[in-house]
Amino acid sequence: MQSLKEGLLNRAFSHIYVEKRAMEYNLTKEILKRLEGSKIIEIEHYKDVFSRANQDFYLQKKSPKLILAVKNNNLIYKGAEVCEDFGNKHFYYTSIMMNCIYDCEYCYLQGMYTSSNIVIFVNIDDYFKEVEELLKMHPVYLCISYDTDLLAFEGLTNYVREFVKFAKVNKDLTIEIRTKSANFSLIRDIEPQDNVILAWTLSPDGVIEKYEHRTPNLKRRVESIKEAVDRGWRVRLCFDPILYIKNWREEYRVLVEEVFSKIDADKIYDVSIGLFRVSKDYLKRMRRQRPDSIVLNFPYDSVEGVCSYDKELSENMIGYVYSLVGKYVDKKKIYI
Amino acid sequence: MIYISTAMYIEAQEFIKKLGLKRDNSINKFEVFKNDEVVLVITGVGKVKSAVALTYLLARQEITPNDLYINFGVCGTRDRQVSQGEVFLCNKIMDNDTKFTFYPDILFKHPFKEAGIETFSTVVVEEKAQEPLVDMEASALYQAASVFFKPHQIFFIKAVSDYLNTENIDKDFISNIIEKNVDKVIEWLNHIKDNFHYGREVLTQYEEELIKKVSENLKMSATMENEFKQLIVYYKLLDNDITELLNTYLKVECKSKNEGKMHLAELKRRIVK
Ligand code: SF4
Numbered sequence: 001m002q003s004l005k006e007g008l009l010n011r012a013f014s015h016i017y018v019e020k021r022a023m024e025y026n027l028t029k030e031i032l033k034r035l036e037g038s039k040i041i042e043i044e045h046y047k048d049v050f051s052r053a054n055q056d057f058y059l060q061k062k063s064p065k066l067i068l069a070v071k072n073n074n075l076i077y078k079g080a081e082v083c084e085d086f087g088n089k090h091f092y093y094t095s096i097m098m099n100c101i102y103d104c105e106y107c108y109l110q111g112m113y114t115s116s117n118i119v120i121f122v123n124i125d126d127y128f129k130e131v132e133e134l135l136k137m138h139p140v141y142l143c144i145s146y147d148t149d150l151l152a153f154e155g156l157t158n159y160v161r162e163f164v165k166f167a168k169v170n171k172d173l174t175i176e177i178r179t180k181s182a183n184f185s186l187i188r189d190i191e192p193q194d195n196v197i198l199a200w201t202l203s204p205d206g207v208i209e210k211y212e213h214r215t216p217n218l219k220r221r222v223e224s225i226k227e228a229v230d231r232g233w234r235v236r237l238c239f240d241p242i243l244y245i246k247n248w249r250e251e252y253r254v255l256v257e258e259v260f261s262k263i264d265a266d267k268i269y270d271v272s273i274g275l276f277r278v279s280k281d282y283l284k285r286m287r288r289q290r291p292d293s294i295v296l297n298f299p300y301d302s303v304e305g306v307c308s309y310d311k312e313l314s315e316n317m318i319g320y321v322y323s324l325v326g327k328y329v330d331k332k333k334i335y336i
Numbered sequence: 337m338i339y340i341s342t343a344m345y346i347e348a349q350e351f352i353k354k355l356g357l358k359r360d361n362s363i364n365k366f367e368v369f370k371n372d373e374v375v376l377v378i379t380g381v382g383k384v385k386s387a388v389a390l391t392y393l394l395a396r397q398e399i400t401p402n403d404l405y406i407n408f409g410v411c412g413t414r415d416r417q418v419s420q421g422e423v424f425l426c427n428k429i430m431d432n433d434t435k436f437t438f439y440p441d442i443l444f445k446h447p448f449k450e451a452g453i454e455t456f457s458t459v460v461v462e463e464k465a466q467e468p469l470v471d472m473e474a475s476a477l478y479q480a481a482s483v484f485f486k487p488h489q490i491f492f493i494k495a496v497s498d499y500l501n502t503e504n505i506d507k508d509f510i511s512n513i514i515e516k517n518v519d520k521v522i523e524w525l526n527h528i529k530d531n532f533h534y535g536r537e538v539l540t541q542y543e544e545e546l547i548k549k550v551s552e553n554l555k556m557s558a559t560m561e562n563e564f565k566q567l568i569v570y571y572k573l574l575d576n577d578i579t580e581l582l583n584t585y586l587k588v589e590c591k592s593k594n595e596g597k598m599h600l601a602e603l604k605r606r607i608v609k
Contacts, residue, residue, distance in 0.1 A: 007445070008444060008445065008527075008528070008531045008532060009443050009444060009445065010442060010443060010444070010445050014442070015427065015442055017439070039427065039442075039450055041427050041428055041439070041452070043428075043437065043439075044437065048437055048439065049439050052439065052487055053482070054482065054486050054487065055441065055486060055487055055488075056441075056486050056487075056488055058536075059441075059443055059488060059534075060441065060443065060488075062443070063443045065441075065442075244608075290536075291536050291537060291538055291569075292536055292538050292573060293573075294570070294573045294574065297538075297566065297569050297570040297573055298570055298608075299563070299566055299567050299570060299604055299607070299608060313608070
């Protein structure tokens with residue numbers, strides 16, 4: 001099928017597109033300094049590059065570019081119904097970055113965005129202001145790493161650090177930082193906060209190798225988690241998305257046993273378990289981007305516009321992983 | 337296939353010579369030259385002429401994900417630091433009239449410098465351009481090409497001929513600049529062509545035909561056929577022999593859509609289990 005000779009494509013971030021108005025921000029200057037040698041192209045608006053028609057998401061992943069921009073409104077979104085809200089009434093999320101350096105085959109961003117180039121909005125203070133406005137009305141539960149992996153990017157942005165600092169002085173705010181990275185060392189020196197949850201996505205090594213391209217392996221993720229837990233951070237473990245793969249029972253059993261052999265289950269804040277699920281429209285686009293993906297080409301059932309495994313298989317898979325995790329973690333702390 | 341456009345013959349002649357392109361006499365509205373791997377069109381100068389010619393050419397072709405489009409030609413610059421004859425790959429294209437901007441995806445490594453180019457409708461004599469390079473076609477050609485190609489398949493390669501004082505440049509000077517650079521461009525194009533094979537379809541033409549046949553036999557609706565195809569793709573990706581599977585279904589003849597549905601459900605159970 002395809003063949004792309006090594007060395008044919010430019011390295012990641014060979015080009016950085018910078019909005020004129022983003023030029024003045026300190027973060028922009030820092031990033032440009034850090035990525036010296038990249039070509040800088042000045043742009044008017046990030047959408048001029050990000051939202052072009054007919055881009056090749058898959059190829060761009062192999063040579064992703066960076067886009068630095070300023071976002072003015074709609075900085076914080078109300079959580080959608082399909083998102084797990086962990087019992088939080090005022091559930092919000094924010095996309096201070098769009099896209100991710102990892103390349104998971106099942107990633108819904110392939111269906112959501114027309115480009116896999118990475119956008120960083122450099123005006124973090126405006127995000128903080130918008131959260132402060134919400135906090136005047138009610139407590140806020142905010143997911144800050146939804147359409148990206150923020151911790152994976154910490155070396156370039158320091159955004160996790162900034163958000164934790166912000167959470168420290170805003171006790172009515174709870175933030176969740178979802179990640180697959182093994183970058184805990186970059187925030188090791190920060191004092192853990194009760195209102196900050198580090199949520200690690202865990203998958204069997206077979207899944208990581210085959211479908212979560214460029215992500216750290218299980219061992220490295222677990223080491224990061226262990227260090228975070230031992231230092232007193234609130235850590236959520238996400239066995240999500242669970243995939244129907246060959247020998248799935250065995251793969252997930254080994255995963256759960258491995259994780260809890262290294263990490264003290266009593267110190268885990270909570271656990272979330274979920275199956276691969278994605279909107280029908282996204283899946284259609286994802287399949288177009290990756291026509292040869294086994295995960296995406298599974299014959300999913302579609303119920304009310306959401307594609308996932310059929311009822312019987314879903315119950316089987318969730319029930320099984322739930323019972324595995326339930327051996328270690330108090331069931332009240334497991335969210336499905 | 338590599339598609340090349342130049343505005344003038346003088347910008348094309350070295351490609352024609354070095355690649356051994358032959359005039360395509362089946363096209364008489366524009367000058368088109370080709371061999372088995374390259375098609376070159378001389379579009380004429382200016383936005384409308386160039387876009388029309390390129391569209392005319394591309395609309396008659398079956399463009400694939402492996403194809404590339406290159407616009408090659410001379411351009412002006414307002415930047416006196418740039419030496420005449422220097423070659424650039426354009427990473428930004430601005431239309432001077434509308435101020436619209438276009439960005440080819442620079443995914444492939446290349447040996448050229450990079451710069452933005454601004455396309456004017458008339459010859460630019462003053463140094464009023466915002467982008468370092470100036471020409472009279474790029475913005476229109478980009479829009480025409482992007483109907484057929486993805487942004488990473490589109491390249492604008494420009495050799496600087498003047499500092500926006502066009503009256504002093506003579507033909508020999510332009511020929512000379514082009515002659516000096518064509519080899520580098522050809523070598524780079526060949527490198528991409530030889531190393532970039534981007535067919536990602538799972539099913540062969542033959543398998544697609546078998547699926548069509550089975551779908552007819554099983555009286556499938558269009559939705560059912562899609563579902564069936566999806567199952568077959570999945571089954572093939574799991575490294576199974578789908579010809580054998582399809583051959584068993586080729587022997588089945590259904591009397592109704594409902595009967596077909598039952599077969600489909602059965603197949604799904606078989607494949608997923
Ligand atoms: S880590 Fe998350 S955001 Fe990044 S590619 Fe994987 S699924 Fe997508």
